[in-house]
Amino acid sequence: MVSLDRPQLILMLVSWNYRYRNSPMDHIDPRARFIFSFAVLFSATTTWNPNILFAVFLIAITWYSLGRLTWKDTRLGWFMISIMLFTMIVVNTIITGGGAGGVVPERGQLIWPEGVLLFGRHVNVGLTVERLWFAVSQLMRILSISLVFIMIPYTMDSRAYGVTFSKLGLPDRLAYTMELSFRFIPTLARNFQVTLDAQRARGFELDAGKGNVIQKIRQVAPLLIPVTMNAIVSSEDIANAMDLRGFGQRKRTWLYELKFNWWDWAIIVFSIVMLATTVILAYRFDMRLFSVPRWWYGLFD
């Protein structure tokens, strides 16, 4: 068996976002990482209490910093999240107030009670201090979750997924399906490139950009159909080969071995303590609902 601790060159035709950075995150067991990530998810979604959300947010930032990721690495993921944040927070919570419905009380302290002067016109803005704090809380919650989940593809070796899910209790067949899917990607990418070249030689233009949306989707068909059919034929060949070797007859072993170190156990214990504390504070000490800290009102007096 091979340990995943050592950096190894992955020769693939597609570019995975993962690369070994010798960061602290590279030395944490993937199982401990998934347990921690889900503990953050459940902790952040259990409450709207600002203190708890801020604590979870700080923990998530610390966790993210362990990955030693650069902005260049993750900017595409953050771009997608910023679109989601803009729609949810700026448009729905701050501008229209819709996003705060049900959590924030209807009436509150207006930030601009007299309205604001915009392009020489007097405009009434219904933004309240409470709604603005809700936007901050929402930002802390979504960023906490995003910080721990967005880093996974950049910091986790793609060879580790199958064995990780298997060791976390997923059925072997499902874990192996995941493993095989990851390994099948380079073959699929090569088939895609070969098909694209073959179709281009016949005069196919992928970027023609003519017609309406439906016509544009149909234009992809000469590329998509051969690739899909090829994938089905190849996967049936693999399934036959696996059947011939008696796959599924007994519990399988994995090429890559996962080993817990003391810090992995510490992370798992920390995850359990964090989640348990959040749930106890939220439900036993009634800290589950949305509240605005006193100092926040002071900023708008």
Add this chain to the structure above:
Amino acid sequence: MFFGIAFGPVVGFITGFVGNILADMLSGYGFWVWWDLGNGLMGLVPGLFSAMIYKYNEQKSIILGEVSVILGAALGMGVASLSELWVSGADMNTVIFANFLPAFLTNILWGLVLLPILMVAYAAIVQRSGR
């Protein structure tokens, strides 16, 4: 959706679920398990129709396939979008207009156009190879 129609609900679910994880991994979007689950359901629902489909290039089969695309996209994207109520604390308005509708419309558009083409192409393969 097509893999669900061709190979049943389990394959449909796994293709959607794992396919979405892979796509997110390759594009660098991160790991969003509730949207992966939604995509899995989008493949599972057409899979439930697979028992009623015998010949992939028949009109009846294609209509059933198209219905399954709409139902699958509605359930899958519905579950994924509704999860944002809990995850992001968004309200129903946001969930419908910012999450559900863009995802649902894009998926049914691609599904409705490409599924019949893939079904007809697969029918030729089935006939040729005697599967």
